[in-house]
Amino acid sequence: LALQRLVDENQDALDAAIYKDLHRPKDFEVVSCLKTCKGLIDNLDALTRDQKVVDANSTDDSYVRMSPLGNVLIIGTWNFPIMLIIEPLAGAIAAGNTCVVKPSEVSQESASILTRLLPKYMDPSVVSVVNGSVEETTVLLKERFDHIFYTGGTEIGKIIMSAAAKNLTPVTLELGGMCPVIISENTDIAKAAQKVAFWKTLNCGQVCLSVNYILCPKSLQEPLIQNVIGTWKHLFGGADGKGDFKESSDYPRVINKRQFDRLEKLLQKVKDQNTIVYGGSTDPSNLYMEPTIVTNVSLTDEIMKDEIFGPLLPIVTCENIDDAINIVNRQEHALSVNLFSDQKEEIEKVLRETRSGAVNVNDIAAHFTNHDLPFGGVGHSGLGSYHGKYSVDTFSHKRAVMIRNLS
Amino acid sequence: MSASFLRFHNDAEILEAIETSRQTFKAGYTKSLKFRRHQLEQLWRLLDDNTDQICDAVYKDLHKNKMESILGELIPSKEEINDALEHLDEWAKDEHVKPSLPNRFGVTCLTRKEPKGTVLIIAPWNYPVFLTIGPMVGAIAAGCTAVIKPSEVAPNTAQILTDLLPRYLDSRAYIIINGAVHETTRLLEHKWDHIFYTGNGTVGKIIMKAAAQHLTSVTLELGGKSPVIVDENANMAVVANRIAFGKSFNAGQTCVGPDYLLLTAKAEEKLIPALKKAWTDMLGPDPQTSPDYARIINNRHFHRLTKVLDENKSGEIVIGGQTDEKDLYIAPTVIRNVDREDKLMEDEIFGPLLPLIRVADVDDAIE
Numbered sequence: 001l002a003l004q005r006l007v008d009e010n011q012d013a014l015d016a017a018i019y020k021d022l023h024r025p026k027d028f029e030v031v032s033c034l035k036t037c038k039g040l041i042d043n044l045d046a047l048t049r050d051q052k053v054v055d056a057n058s059t060d061d062s063y064v065r066m067s068p069l070g071n072v073l074i075i076g077t078w079n080f081p082i083m084l085i086i087e088p089l090a091g092a093i094a095a096g097n098t099c100v101v102k103p104s105e106v107s108q109e110s111a112s113i114l115t116r117l118l119p120k121y122m123d124p125s126v127v128s129v130v131n132g133s134v135e136e137t138t139v140l141l142k143e144r145f146d147h148i149f150y151t152g153g154t155e156i157g158k159i160i161m162s163a164a165a166k167n168l169t170p171v172t173l174e175l176g177g178m179c180p181v182i183i184s185e186n187t188d189i190a191k192a193a194q195k196v197a198f199w200k201t202l203n204c205g206q207v208c209l210s211v212n213y214i215l216c217p218k219s220l221q222e223p224l225i226q227n228v229i230g231t232w233k234h235l236f237g238g239a240d241g242k243g244d245f246k247e248s249s250d251y252p253r254v255i256n257k258r259q260f261d262r263l264e265k266l267l268q269k270v271k272d273q274n275t276i277v278y279g280g281s282t283d284p285s286n287l288y289m290e291p292t293i294v295t296n297v298s299l300t301d302e303i304m305k306d307e308i309f310g311p312l313l314p315i316v317t318c319e320n321i322d323d324a325i326n327i328v329n330r331q332e333h334a335l336s337v338n339l340f341s342d343q344k345e346e347i348e349k350v351l352r353e354t355r356s357g358a359v360n361v362n363d364i365a366a367h368f369t370n371h372d373l374p375f376g377g378v379g380h381s382g383l384g385s386y387h388g389k390y391s392v393d394t395f396s397h398k399r400a401v402m403i404r405n406l407s
Numbered sequence: 408m409s410a411s412f413l414r415f416h417n418d419a420e421i422l423e424a425i426e427t428s429r430q431t432f433k434a435g436y437t438k439s440l441k442f443r444r445h446q447l448e449q450l451w452r453l454l455d456d457n458t459d460q461i462c463d464a465v466y467k468d469l470h471k472n473k474m475e476s477i478l479g480e481l482i483p484s485k486e487e488i489n490d491a492l493e494h495l496d497e498w499a500k501d502e503h504v505k506p507s508l509p510n511r512f513g514v515t516c517l518t519r520k521e522p523k524g525t526v527l528i529i530a531p532w533n534y535p536v537f538l539t540i541g542p543m544v545g546a547i548a549a550g551c552t553a554v555i556k557p558s559e560v561a562p563n564t565a566q567i568l569t570d571l572l573p574r575y576l577d578s579r580a581y582i583i584i585n586g587a588v589h590e591t592t593r594l595l596e597h598k599w600d601h602i603f604y605t606g607n608g609t610v611g612k613i614i615m616k617a618a619a620q621h622l623t624s625v626t627l628e629l630g631g632k633s634p635v636i637v638d639e640n641a642n643m644a645v646v647a648n649r650i651a652f653g654k655s656f657n658a659g660q661t662c663v664g665p666d667y668l669l670l671t672a673k674a675e676e677k678l679i680p681a682l683k684k685a686w687t688d689m690l691g692p693d694p695q696t697s698p699d700y701a702r703i704i705n706n707r708h709f710h711r712l713t714k715v716l717d718e719n720k721s722g723e724i725v726i727g728g729q730t731d732e733k734d735l736y737i738a739p740t741v742i743r744n745v746d747r748e749d750k751l752m753e754d755e756i757f758g759p760l761l762p763l764i765r766v767a768d769v770d771d772a773i774e
Contacts, residue, residue: 154622161619165612168627175622352435355521370516372504378523379600383624406642 003090004037006121010113014082017109021081023253023287024203032369033086039371039388040094047094047392050401061403066396068096069170070146075137075160076103077151078255079206079309081110084174088149089127091391097147098126102140105133106255145169147395151208152176154332154380161383172384172394175377176208176307177334177357181364182324182350183216183224184341192340192362193227196313199364201232201291204252205311206259209336209365212308213297214315215324221315225293228313229278232291246288253287254310260287263310269302270294270312279311299327321346325353333357333379338364357381413562415586421593424582428525428552431579438522438550440499444492446547446576450540451488453575454481457567461536464563468535470702470735471657479657480536487541491548498548522550523624524600529556529591529614531605532704533660533757535564542603542626543581551601552580556594559587560704599623605662606630607755630755632666636772639674647681650761651689655739658701659759660708666755667745667762669772675743675763682761683726686739695729695736702735703758709735712758721746722762 007014007030015026040047053062072092076085085103092099101118103111115129130140141148141163150160151174164171183192200211216224233241236248245251254260264282270292271280279292291311294303303314318324321341328337337356341347347361357377358367367373368387376385386394416424436442454461462476471479491498499520506514526546530539539557546553555572557565569583584590595602595617604614605628618625637646653665670678690697703709713730719742727740737759745751745762752762766772 157622158619161622162616165615165619168608168611168615168629173622351519355524367516370504370507372507373516374518378521380622383622406645 001037001041002121002123003086003093004034004041006117007033007037007086010117013113014110017113018082018107020109021078021107022203022206022255023251025250027202028369029080029083032083033090036087036090036371036387036391040090040391043389044094047389048096048396051398059405061401063401065399065401066095066392067399069395069397070097072097072099072147072149072395073140073143073145074099074101075148075150075152076101078104078107078110079203079208081107082114084151085114088151088172088386088391091386092147092149092395093126095392095395097395099128100140100145101127101129102137103129103131105131147171149386149394150174157382172376172386173382174208174375174384174386175335175380175382176309177377177381178212178304178307178331179209179334179336179338179356179365180324180328180331181211181214181338182321182328182340183214183220184321184339184343184346185217185220186343186346187340187362188342189220189223190227193224194231195340195364196224197228197231197235197291200228200313201235201252201311204254204289205291206252206255206309207365209368210309211313211338211364212334213304214313215318215327216315217319218317221295221317224315225277225295228293245290246283246286251288254289256287257284259309260284260289263289263308263312266302266308266310266312267292273301274303274314299330321349325350328354333377333381335377335381336360336365336367355379357385413559413566413585415559415590416584418593421584421586421590424554424584425525425594425597427579428554428582431577432522432524432552437547437552437577437580440495442577443499443547443550444495446580447488447492447495447544449575450543450547451485451492453571454484454488454536454540457571460567461564464567465536465561467563468532468561469657469660469704470700472698472701475656475699475701476536480534483537484540484544487537487544491544495548499550520549524551526551526553526601526603527556527594527599528553529594529602529604529606530558532558532560532564533657533662535561536568538605538628539564539568542605546601546603547581553582554594555581555583556591557583557585559585597621601625604628628662630662630757632752632755633663634772635665635668636769637668637670637674637678638769639671639677641674643674643677643681644685647678647685650678651682651685651739654761655686655690655694655700655759658703658737659739659761660701660704660757665761667752667764669764669766671767672765675765679725679741679743679763682741686726690739694727694738695731695734700736703737705735706732708758709737712737712756712760715750715754715756716740716742716760719745719750719762721749722751727759 011030014030048066051064074088103114118129144167148164149172154175157173157175236245236251237243274294275296277293279290281290294314297314297316333355335357337354338360339350371388374385374390375387376382462473465471465476502518504516506516528542598621601624602618603626608629611627611629690700694700722742722745725741725743727738729738739759741761743763
């Protein structure tokens with residue numbers, strides 16, 4: 001309840017911090033935190049009560065007791081700097097744990113406001129905040145926790161898990177991956193393009209569930225491109241759609257110089273290896289990067305090597321679902337496989353033949369809004385899941401209890 | 408007990424096993440419920456057709472008599488299989504959830520259980536059948552393929568499983584690799600989709616660290632010092648029976664067995680004679696002659712146990728204490744009034760030594 005009040009009473013300030021860090025205008029992030037708190041508060045009894053196990057043959061009293069794990073370390077990240085601290089924190093508290101929270105130092109305003117607000121609303125013996133970067137995190141990881149919840153990149157995920165192994169500490173790792181969007185010829189290309197456009201520029205592409213690359217038939221490439229551009233102009237081009245996106249108060253920025261430089265380097269490679277059909281301009285003084293559509297992409301190009309985490313949109317053409325599936329399967333398991341198709345067989349095929357944290361059909365990343373679905377990855381995209389009851393499960397130990405009598 | 412007859416697999420065979428199990432999973436047929444069901448039924452037949460030979464192997468490894476093997480190994484294994492067969496459809500099916508409010512119409516939301524892929528199962532020696540078969544049941548029921556590493560410390564059981572498995576199960580989906588530290592290290596270098604390990608915490612940490620390099624999920628079934636808190640007003644006859652049984656079953660080599668007791672001096676006075684009686688009733692006046700009392704698994708563990716008993720400075724032996732190296736026999740032994748910091752209280756005992764720690768009350772015990 002205290003956490004809910006923290007968010008509720010400071011919505012504007014939290015939104016402002018996000019805007020200062022990422023130039024992302026008020027959206028679902030803070031509201032999602034409220035929804036999470038409410039869901040856990042409303043269902044707290046049901047989620048944490050003993051689960052009776054019935055054995056018709058015995059007079060024993062057997063049940064599973066949801067027990068707190070103890071002291072939980074939550075390491076946040078910079079792309080959704082409020083939500084990715086508050087939501088796991090809510091889960092950890094709901095499960096009865098104490099927490100140490102380490103917000104990302106990259107999103108400074110958000111880290112600042114959390115550092116100020118958490119001790120004000122939360123019992124400091126239950127929740128404490130540690131700020132710092134690599135050095136401080138390394139020191140933290142030497143301590144023994146009962147669970148470590150990390151959101152971030154795959155390579156750091158391995159380091160976290162290795163550190164946790166020293167104390168046999170269970171971990172939840174919410175990582176990333178190269179989320180594909182497969183566009184079948186059996187779909188409404190205009191609608192698909194709208195979703196692609198929205199998700200590609202959300203947070204300037206800095207979303208673990210962002211559109212990393214498109215797989216579509218050659219015949220749909222042009223209509224896709226046109227519709228995506230049209231949607232962007234509508235979102236960021238001002239009243240007549242002709243404005244410079246840089247002037248739009250809604251167009252987000254790259255988080256910092258380091259990420260910007262990485263993306264500029266990638267853009268340079270793209271200029272060498274591929275074709276830019278839209279966008280490509282940047283303004284380093286502003287950390288501004290135009291949404292950029294890239295074609296003539298082959299699977300071994302630089303842009304197909306790692307998760308982009310930026311506003312570059314490569315389109316890989318392939319002629320059918322099988323080809324698309326083969327390409328997806330060449331990569332490590334992603335956080336979400338997104339498919340636009342109205343054909344049941346195609347949907348079943350993708351479900352059957354690919355692996356990923358989640359699958360979204362005829363939408364992108366939508367699954368994360370339903371807190372009855374587990375939110376997490378598989379393989380390199382993550383270990384474990386959370387949201388709703390999965391949060392309480394993640395931060396609890398299911399202790400088996402059997403009570404017999406002594407007669 | 409020499410393991411020299413158990414042939415360890417070489418590096419090439421290990422690689423081949425990994426490749427084959429991966430390819431088989433990729434081929435997709437282990438996902439079909441029909442396939443999973445058939446493999447589980449075959450596993451049940453493997454146990455049922457070969458009960459005598461399996462019990463024989465377990466006896467050679469642990470001096471566990473047939474009844475104890477059936478009770479402690481075969482029945483739990485078969486029950487695990489039956490449970491999986493009975494619930495497979497229910498466990499494997501999609502879980503539908505209500506779409507959330509903004510987008511309710513025409514939307515389907517569900518959680519699908521997907522087999523993780525290829526699983527590495529590393530089994531221990533103390534319940535060499537059940538702790539190998541049990542995790543296998545889970546892997547098969549989930550649609551995974553598996554490479555299984557039985558414990559070389561129970562070589563007879565490892566051998567018989569190696570002989571029988573390919574005769575009953577799909578040998579491209581479930582493959583046994585035998586070996587010790589070197590072979591296990593080789594196995595751990597590779598990327599698995601899940602690793603299931605039963606054993607001790609020290610190795611558990613090594614396993615988890617190896618898994619971390621590939622972000623592989625792990626299940627670690629480890630051990631620890633399971634305490635037994637005894638209230639002085641409890642029915643001591645029943646208490647003694649249950650503790651005595653737990654401590655002498657498998658000669659105390661059970662991860663969930665009673666490691667040590669916490670009780671008041673008054674409870675101790677009542678319990679010690681009750682324990683003596685319980686063991687005499689179960690095993691006769693000389694447990695070494697009883698066909699029902701198991702042995703320590705090997706020389707290394709025998710010496711570990713005698714050493715910890717010798718190095719323990721506090722307390723007095725009030726029951727048992729006899730040992731016989733040639734027979735790997737250690738009597739059920741109770742040591743009264745052991746210091747909380749003494750040797751017997753350092754690590755998991757995993758043997759038939761029962762330290763009694765004196766406490767003031769239940770709060771003292773909890774602390």
